[in-house]
Amino acid sequence: MISRRVLLGTGAVVAGVAAALGAAEATHVLDDAAPALGVDPKPEPDPQDDRIVRAAARDQAALLAMIEATAARHPGLELAPFEAIGREHLAAVGGSTATTDVGRVPESARAAVTTLRTAYDKQSRARAAQAAAAVSPALVRVLASMSVGLAQCAVTIGDL
8 A cells, every 4th residue: 555655755746847847848948958868859840831831832833834834835945944943943842743734835935935934033922922931940041042043043034
């Protein structure tokens, strides 16, 4: 049979440990102490960042599909570098062009280039806005980098 003193002592120890863990969590001491104890914590991604990454992947897939469709329709345009950049951007956000519908590619090469330039401008602004809204510093860097790259593509594609 357990004695009353042991029961009360055990309850006091459990309550004390729970209070200490709660205080350590509230003051973020656990984050610093975990590696010292051999624990390798993995932070949970922010749900907003997950939504941003999915939207960026969807938009980038649509842009890449548009570039590929334009390259197929107007083989005289040198779009291979733009396709390569588009694939790298898509890989950075983990997307796929498998279910992307492009729509119609303009008949004239000039109109197709103008359409692509407009799409690049729009996507560059979207990535910049997403970078400003992202929580993770790593995601901010990726989206900001994509934004600048897309802006440069918009300028460069106008020279075709």
